[in-house]
Amino acid sequence: xxxxxxxxxxxxxxxxxxxxxxxxxxxxxxxxxxxxxxxxxxxxxxxxxxxxxxxxxxxxxxxxxxxxxxxxxxxxxxxxxxxxxxxxxxxxxxxxxxxxxxxxxxxxxxxxxxxxxxxxxxxxxxxxxxxxxxxxxxxxxxxxxxxxxxxxxxxxxxxxxxxxxxxxxxxxxxxxxxxxxxxxxxxxxxxxxxxxxxxxxxxxxxxxxxxxxxxxxxxxxxxxxxxxxxxxxxxxxxxxxxx
Amino acid sequence: xxxxxxxxxxxxxxxxxxxxxxxxxxxxxxxxxxxxxxxxxxxxxxxxxxxxxxxxxxxxxxxxxxxxxxxxxxxxxxxxxxxxxxxxxxxxxxxxxxxxxxxxxxxxxxxxxxxxxxxxxxxxxxxxxxxxxxxxxxxxxxxxxxxxxxxxxxxxxxxxxxxxxxxxxxxxxxxxxxxxxxxxxxxxxxxxxxxxxxxxxxxxxxxxxxxxxxxxxxxxxxxxxxxxxxxxxxxxxxxxxxxxxxxxxxxxxxxxxxxxxxxxxxxxxxxxxxxxxxxxxxxxxxxxxxxxxxxxxxxxxxxxxxxxxxxxxxxxxxxxxxxxxxxxxxx
Numbered sequence: 001x002x003x004x005x006x007x008x009x010x011x012x013x014x015x016x017x018x019x020x021x022x023x024x025x026x027x028x029x030x031x032x033x034x035x036x037x038x039x040x041x042x043x044x045x046x047x048x049x050x051x052x053x054x055x056x057x058x059x060x061x062x063x064x065x066x067x068x069x070x071x072x073x074x075x076x077x078x079x080x081x082x083x084x085x086x087x088x089x090x091x092x093x094x095x096x097x098x099x100x101x102x103x104x105x106x107x108x109x110x111x112x113x114x115x116x117x118x119x120x121x122x123x124x125x126x127x128x129x130x131x132x133x134x135x136x137x138x139x140x141x142x143x144x145x146x147x148x149x150x151x152x153x154x155x156x157x158x159x160x161x162x163x164x165x166x167x168x169x170x171x172x173x174x175x176x177x178x179x180x181x182x183x184x185x186x187x188x189x190x191x192x193x194x195x196x197x198x199x200x201x202x203x204x205x206x207x208x209x210x211x212x213x214x215x216x217x218x219x220x221x222x223x224x225x226x227x228x229x230x231x232x233x234x235x236x237x238x239x240x241x242x243x
Numbered sequence: 244x245x246x247x248x249x250x251x252x253x254x255x256x257x258x259x260x261x262x263x264x265x266x267x268x269x270x271x272x273x274x275x276x277x278x279x280x281x282x283x284x285x286x287x288x289x290x291x292x293x294x295x296x297x298x299x300x301x302x303x304x305x306x307x308x309x310x311x312x313x314x315x316x317x318x319x320x321x322x323x324x325x326x327x328x329x330x331x332x333x334x335x336x337x338x339x340x341x342x343x344x345x346x347x348x349x350x351x352x353x354x355x356x357x358x359x360x361x362x363x364x365x366x367x368x369x370x371x372x373x374x375x376x377x378x379x380x381x382x383x384x385x386x387x388x389x390x391x392x393x394x395x396x397x398x399x400x401x402x403x404x405x406x407x408x409x410x411x412x413x414x415x416x417x418x419x420x421x422x423x424x425x426x427x428x429x430x431x432x433x434x435x436x437x438x439x440x441x442x443x444x445x446x447x448x449x450x451x452x453x454x455x456x457x458x459x460x461x462x463x464x465x466x467x468x469x470x471x472x473x474x475x476x477x478x479x480x481x482x483x484x485x486x487x488x489x490x491x492x493x494x495x496x497x498x499x500x501x502x503x504x505x506x507x508x509x510x511x512x513x514x515x516x517x518x519x520x521x522x523x524x525x526x527x528x529x530x531x532x533x534x535x536x537x538x539x540x541x542x543x544x545x546x547x548x549x550x551x552x553x554x555x556x557x558x559x560x561x562x563x564x565x566x567x568x569x570x571x572x573x574x
Contacts, residue, residue, distance in 0.1 A: 050442055070445035079447070086443040088436045099432040104448030111429045154448055 001026040001190055002047070002078075002158055007056035009042050009214075016042040018214040019056065024158065029184055029191045031201045031222070034211035035234055040194045041083060043211070044160050048080045049073040060158070075106045079156035081163070083194075085143035087135040093146060094118055094131050097153045104154025118153055124186070125149045125179065141172040145179075152183065158190045159183065177204045198235075202226065210234065258412060262405040274404040276521060280514050281411035282473055287498040287509030288418040289465035292425065293458055294495070294503045297438035301358045301491050302365030303466050305343075308372060308486025309336045310467025311474040312379060318398065319388045320378070325399045329471040333464050340463030341456055348455040351441065362488065369487030384481035387474060399475045407476045414472055415510070418465060422506055425461075434458060496543050502553025511555040 002024040009017040017039045024030050032040050045051040047058055049070035058066045065073055088096050094115065101121070102114035109117070119129040125145040127138075135146060144163075151159060161180060177200050183189050195201040202208070202222040210218040210225060212234040218225050225231055266273055290303050313332035317323040323331070343364055346352070352360055372379045379385060390398035394406070401407060425431055436444040437451050445451050474480050484490060493516070501512020516539070523535040550557045 048446060050446065069450075070442070071448045071450045074446060074448035082443065082446075086440050088432075088439050088443070090435050090439060091432055095432045096436075099429060099436055099449070100447035102429045103433055103450075114429065150447055 001061060002192075003057075003059040004043070004047065005057050005059075007043060007046055007058065008054045009039075009046055009051060010054045015214050017046070017053075020211065020214070020216050021056075022209045022216060022219060024190060024192055025207075026190055027184070027188070028206040029180065029193060029204060031205035031208040032192055032194045032211065033198055033201060033208060037213075038211040038234075039214040040211055041162060042214075044080060044162055044192075044194060047073070048078060048160060071103075074104050074154055074156075077106065077155070077157035078160065079104070079151035079154045079158070080160040081144075081147040081151050083162040085140075085147040087138075087143060087146050087150075089135055091135075092131060093127055093133045093135055093138070094122065094129060096135060096146060097121055097149045100150045101153040101155075106155065114153075118149075121149045121153045124152070124182075141176075144172075144176060148179065148183075152187065152189070156189055158192070160192050160194070162194045173200050177201075180204060198226075262408050271404060274408050276517060278404065278407050278411045278476060280510070280517050281408075281415040282469055282476065283494070283497065283517065284510040284513040285411070285415045285418040285472075286466055286469035287494055287501070287513050288415075288422055289462050289469060290494050291498050291503040291509050292422065292462045292465070294498060296434040296458065297354070298455070298458065299354075299358050299495070300361040300462075301488070301495060302361030302363070302368075303462075303494050304365040304486040304488070304491035305361075305368040306336050306340060306463040306466035307470040307473070307490060307494075308368050308480075308482065309339055310470030311480045311485050312372060312385070312470075313467075314471040315385055315387055315474045315480050316378065319385070324397050325471060325475055326397075329468065332471055333467045336467035336470075337460045337464050340459050344456050344459040345452070348452045353441075362491070365491045366487055369482045372482040372486055379482075382482055384479055387478040387480075389478070400478065411472060411476070414468065419506060421461070421465065426506070430454070430457075496539060498553075499543065500546055500553055502556025502559075504552055505556045505559055508553050508555045512553060515554070 004023070005021045006019045007017050007021070008015070008019050020039070020043065022030075032043065034040050042051065046053045046056075047065075049065070049068050049072065053066060056066070057064060060073075060076055060078060063076065065076060065078075068076070088099070091099065095118075097118035098111075098115045101117040102109055102111060105114075122129045125148055127133075127142065127145050127149060135143065138146060148161070151161075163176065163180075180191055180193060181204060184191055193201060193205060205222060207220065208218070208222050208225045209216060210228075210231050212230075217230045217234060218228045220228075261277070262270070262274060286303070286307060290300065293300055310329075310332045313335050314325050314328040317328035317331060318325055343360070347357055347360060373382045376382075387400070390400040393402045395401070433444065433449045433454055436447075436449060437454055441451050470485060473485065497512040497516045498509045499512065500515060501510065502508025519538070520535050523538065527534050546553065552560060
């Protein structure tokens with residue numbers, strides 16, 4: 001569904017991504033992991049159009065989207081969340097999602113349709129649909145949900161979830177993981193999940209791509225990858241617990 | 244009918260009847276001040292269309308001056324009626340605004356940098372008007388060529404102030420209507436999103452550049468229209484009163500004073516600043532030149548610190564809070 005070939009991004013002399021290639025298959029949950037600074041978020045930024053790659057191509061459903069602007073990428077059916085939630089704080093929760101539903105959809109919708117769709121998505125992720133509820137009421141977990149709801153409201157086929165569950169407690173992490181499973185199951189959205197804490201992710205994803213210093217060092221099933229000596233080394237011997 | 248709507252209707256009726264109320268020889272003066280309030284409120288409202296979304300322009304004088312001068316020059320030199328000349332002036336100003344706004348949006352010139360760019364643009368227009376003195380009259384300004392009769396629809400020149408009173412009332416209402424339309428649309432949510440976080444806004448499919456250019460074009464068009472109306476009413480245009488830093492800041496000050504996030508904020512602010520400057524003019528006369536500006540500046544500082552949503556915005560917020568409190572108390 002999404003093919004990334006030789007993706008390279010340089011910031012001056014710093015190579016954030018040095019020719020990474022991988023593929024996302026329709027219907028899967030792909031884990032994109034790696035230590036801090038390995039290039040995961042940069043890859044997301046390139047795919048979603050927030051950054052223009054230095055070299056390489058990104059193909060989505062047969063179309064070259066390498067140089068599209070973020071809004072155009074969104075209209076093609078790729079939505080993203082941000083590692084640190086970026087809600088529109090001046091807008092109520094419902095409007096945060098409705099504006100995404102209205103402008104993110106590939107085909108035009110009326111404002112009433114957009115609000116209706118926003119209510120559905122908010123219900124799905126478990127946030128209030130009250131038109132006056134403000135994002136200021138939400139905690140870290142709630143903001144994550146809002147981030148997800150806003151992305152889902154754009155009718156994506158592919159969700160780039162920059163999750164970083166670091167700020168969440170164990171119950172919230174489990175429910176976030178559960179939520180992504182439901183998104184795939186109920187909405188049929190393919191997911192690329194970025195995370196650097198591996199334990200939670202490994203239980204959910206179908207396949208894993210591991211980045212380190214801007215290079216792909218491993219790819220495969222979670223169990224195989226976890227045993228890969230290169231991966232173990234990249235994580236400085238951190239033990240990867242698979243429950 | 245809600246009390247708010249009733250109050251609005253009563254106010255409108257009062258405004259419509261005002262020119263015929265006996266005022267013991269003060270009528271011309273009262274009308275003159277009220278017309279100015281309408282025109283400058285309309286311009287302030289046009290400014291706030293951008294300002295409320297974080298596009299703080301300190302160069303709206305550029306749009307104002309372009310509009311006023313273009314219409315005036317077209318009439319003076321080519322005899323083109325301001326009905327058409329005004330449209331040309333508005334179109335020209337929108338074109339100019341887009342030329343300024345596109346690179347600003349493309350290269351993400353935001354916040355203070357945007358304010359500085361617009362500040363410069365306002366000055367450039369003022370200096371251009373002064374430099375092209377052969378046909379703009381330079382810093383002496385330019386008088387609108389008089390029509391042959393006392394009242395000319397074609398030239399939009401009337402000796403009777405009441406005509407301009409109603410014209411500016413209608414234009415002021417037009418500004419409020421545009422504000423309300425935008426405020427109720429999803430485009431407002433998109434602009435709020437852009438104003439807060441362009442990256443996040445773009446990621447949910449909002450075409451950031453298109454929206455910024457759109458709101459700038461709208462704001463510039465209305466400002467230019469205000470300029471045309473100003474020129475027709477005063478029949479005299481001057482680079483210092485219509486372009487450059489001075490007038491640009493005056494617009495901003497009035498809106499900040501009244502409140503840039505509310506429908507009537509710009510009007511309240513403009514009415515207060517004009518009333519204040521008239522009052523100070525009467526009190527000080529020519530004795531303390533610059534006193535009015537000093538008091539303005541002082542007030543601006545105080546307002547930005549203590550009442551960031553302006554007089555009207557803060558009063559409305561207070562009223563609303565009290566009403567919700569009462570509602571929750573009775574519930």
